[in-house]
Amino acid sequence: MKVRLALTRMLPVWAVLAALLLGMVLVALAGANPVSAYRELMRGAFADLFGFATTLVKTTPLLFAGLGVAVALRAGLFNIGAEGQIYLGGLAAALVGLYVHGLPAILHIPLAMLAAFAGGGVWAFLPALLKVSRGVNEVITTLLMNYVGIYLVSFIVGGPLIEPGAPYPYTRPLDPATNLPLLIPATDAHVGILIALGLALLLHVLFARTTLGFQLRAVGANPSAAAYAGVHVNRTLILAMVMGGGLAGLGGASEVMGLKHRLFEGFSPGYGYDAVVVAFLSNGQPLGAVAMAFFFGALRSGANIMQRSVGIPVAIVFAIQGLAVLFLAASLVVQRRSRAREPRQPWGAQHIDVAKPAAEAVKHEPL
Amino acid sequence: MSLFENALLISYLTAAVRLTTPIGLAAMGGVLSERSGVFNIALEGMMLTGSFAAVLGAHYLGDPWLGLVAAMGAGAMVGLLLACLSVTLGANQIVSGVAINIVAFGITTFLARALLRPAGIEQVPSFQPLVIPYLSQLPLIGPVVFAQGPLVYALFLLAPILTLFLFWTPWGLALRATGDHPRAVDTAGVNVGLVRYCAVTASGVLAGMAGAFLSLGHLNLFTENMSAGRGFIALAAVIFGKWHPLGALTAAFLFGAADAFQLLIQTYNLGIPYQLPVMLPYVLALLALAGVVGRSTAPAAGGIPYRVEEA
Numbered sequence: 050m051k052v053r054l055a056l057t058r059m060l061p062v063w064a065v066l067a068a069l070l071l072g073m074v075l076v077a078l079a080g081a082n083p084v085s086a087y088r089e090l091m092r093g094a095f096a097d098l099f100g101f102a103t104t105l106v107k108t109t110p111l112l113f114a115g116l117g118v119a120v121a122l123r124a125g126l127f128n129i130g131a132e133g134q135i136y137l138g139g140l141a142a143a144l145v146g147l148y149v150h151g152l153p154a155i156l157h158i159p160l161a162m163l164a165a166f167a168g169g170g171v172w173a174f175l176p177a178l179l180k181v182s183r184g185v186n187e188v189i190t191t192l193l194m195n196y197v198g199i200y201l202v203s204f205i206v207g208g209p210l211i212e213p214g215a216p217y218p219y220t221r222p223l224d225p226a227t228n229l230p231l232l233i234p235a236t237d238a239h240v241g242i243l244i245a246l247g248l249a250l251l252l253h254v255l256f257a258r259t260t261l262g263f264q265l266r267a268v269g270a271n272p273s274a275a276a277y278a279g280v281h282v283n284r285t286l287i288l289a290m291v292m293g294g295g296l297a298g299l300g301g302a303s304e305v306m307g308l309k310h311r312l313f314e315g316f317s318p319g320y321g322y323d324a325v326v327v328a329f330l331s332n333g334q335p336l337g338a339v340a341m342a343f344f345f346g347a348l349r350s351g352a353n354i355m356q357r358s359v360g361i362p363v364a365i366v367f368a369i370q371g372l373a374v375l376f377l378a379a380s381l382v383v384q385r386r387s388r389a390r391e392p393r394q395p396w397g398a399q400h401i402d403v404a405k406p407a408a409e410a411v412k413h414e415p416l
Numbered sequence: 417m418s419l420f421e422n423a424l425l426i427s428y429l430t431a432a433v434r435l436t437t438p439i440g441l442a443a444m445g446g447v448l449s450e451r452s453g454v455f456n457i458a459l460e461g462m463m464l465t466g467s468f469a470a471v472l473g474a475h476y477l478g479d480p481w482l483g484l485v486a487a488m489g490a491g492a493m494v495g496l497l498l499a500c501l502s503v504t505l506g507a508n509q510i511v512s513g514v515a516i517n518i519v520a521f522g523i524t525t526f527l528a529r530a531l532l533r534p535a536g537i538e539q540v541p542s543f544q545p546l547v548i549p550y551l552s553q554l555p556l557i558g559p560v561v562f563a564q565g566p567l568v569y570a571l572f573l574l575a576p577i578l579t580l581f582l583f584w585t586p587w588g589l590a591l592r593a594t595g596d597h598p599r600a601v602d603t604a605g606v607n608v609g610l611v612r613y614c615a616v617t618a619s620g621v622l623a624g625m626a627g628a629f630l631s632l633g634h635l636n637l638f639t640e641n642m643s644a645g646r647g648f649i650a651l652a653a654v655i656f657g658k659w660h661p662l663g664a665l666t667a668a669f670l671f672g673a674a675d676a677f678q679l680l681i682q683t684y685n686l687g688i689p690y691q692l693p694v695m696l697p698y699v700l701a702l703l704a705l706a707g708v709v710g711r712s713t714a715p716a717a718g719g720i721p722y723r724v725e726e727a
């Protein structure tokens with residue numbers, strides 16, 4: 050029994066390992082030695098201070114946005130729009146950094162972060178509203194919002210906000226008071242990772258110990274039952290999405306304020322999609338998301354070194370990520386069958402009504 | 417010069433019909449899959465896989481038609497994967513679909529850089545317009561509709577054929593019933609799993625065709641992530657078209673026309689930053705979803721795995 054519990058708890062780890070193994074096949078297919086490729090990857094991610102700092106830098110947006118996807122997942126919603134929310138958060142933070150001056154860092158940084166939370170939150174609010182009021186599937190709307198958000202930021206950075214004479218679309222530098230302090234001197238690692246870790250702890254407590262956390266899970270598990278128990282289902286769904294968008298927006302802010310100190314066109318190379326993987330693999334658990342974000346952050350950081358030394362394209366990271374989710378999705382079902390009861394996972398294999406809004410499900414409640 | 421001979425209008429509408437094709441073909445796949453009860457967010461990944469396979473096939477077999485076959489085969493494989501996950505295993509369809517999209521993006525990008533680029537595969541044999549005699553002489557309609565590539569005709573033939581299939585044949589009835597009330601279908605002796613397998617695999621074939629159109633009928637090469645969200649727009653077309661092949665085709669034309677409009681604006685360089693028109697198809701798809709979605713038109717059992725022992 051204990052062995053089985055250990056096995057099932059470790060399912061995401063097994064899924065990742067299986068994906069890494071299959072990744073070795075891809076490496077071999079590309080004509081490189083898989084073992085030495087992975088050795089280079091590990092070396093790049095951890096061997097020296099610079100590599101480790103890069104790993105932390107890549108972990109930060111993955112964790113922020115991963116938490117954002119996780120919050121929605123708790124409430125049974127699929128927030129696949131973290132990428133767009135990252136962009137809007139970065140934009141909002143940059144606006145505060147460009148147009149607000151004279152504040153001390155202790156006020157300026159929180160103000161910019163707050164703006165980023167609002168920016169990402171607004172981007173998630175629209176799909177949430179459509180979901181609740183018109184029953185539009187949030188998967189499609191959040192995905193479409195990604196494209197709009199990316200092009201919107203590209204337009205603003207390439208037009209109204211572009212620094213005159215810039216060879217590539219980026220803004221003037223932000224007010225230095227918004228710069229996040231460095232965590233490791235002489236590297237890129239900034240304190241954004243600490244903020245993200247703090248938020249992960251906060252969410253862990255919120256999920257486990259508070260009424261709101263319970264409401265989120267109740268709505269995610271069974272909206273009709275939650276409504277019957279007196280939970281405002283629609284309000285909870287909107288709150289979960291907006292919180293999620295806000296958290297992803299913070300990821301954008303930390304990129305802008307911690308790394309380049311300007312807003313760049315295309316500043317997120319798909320962190321929002323990594324975040325979906327992080328949240329899926331950690332099953333919506335904030336502490337699990339920390340581990341997964343760190344792992345995939347290391348993969349992203351190490352992959353750059355691997356590309357340079359062994360010539361294996363960085364894109365292999367995406368293949369490994371997707372495969373890990375595929376393996377986990379499949380294995381959760383096997384686990385559920387072997388235990389013959391409903392999974393604890395909010396998204397394991399249960400019925401999630403994708404076509405109808407939760408509000409409608411509530412209406413069908415006979416009592 | 418009359419309206420019907422207006423070169424600008426003709427070139428715009430020709431582009432609109434052309435850009436309708438990938439969205440429309442994928443949307444046909446979406447209709448089949450969702451009518452059978454399987455929510456298919458993986459259309460995007462199927463399309464991208466199709467684009468890649470089409471280029472490989474056209475290059476190594478030296479013929480765009482064989483590239484198309486390769487794309488359809490690759491799409492079918494991805495469809496089988498989704499069916500295996502969502503039908504046989506009963507895994508969450510959204511998680512499976514999202515995962516397939518990420519894998520498809522990762523593997524095609526990886527292989528494009530690791531295989532296509534080192535092998536120097538760029539331009540491949542591609543589809544040429546098939547000008548239909550006499551009909552192409554018609555004013556306006558002729559050049560717009562009857563001087564297109566073969567996959568464009570395929571779409572305009574497929575939409576009515578699928579409509580006939582879905583609404584006028586016993587197989588179509590079984591497929592629709594499977595999406596609405598699988599238990600009843602099961603009781604009537606139809607194999608729910610088999611119907612869904614066929615529908616999802618067929619949707620993979622159609623999305624693969626859509627992908628082949630992008631790389632063999634539109635650009636003649638593979639570029640990373642070249643589906644660019646068209647699979648998601650196709651899903652919006654499915655919903656906007658109320659899960660009906662002709663409705664989905666109409667919706668796809670709307671989005672294709674928006675896509676052509678943004679190209680037109682870029683081509684004529686009116687001083688509008690390119691990002692604004694490029695957003696247009698996505699914004700239009702969002703507006704369509706927000707505005708016109710009927711609440712009760714979705715297949716009732718969509719997204720729900722069916723298990724016999726549940727009775």
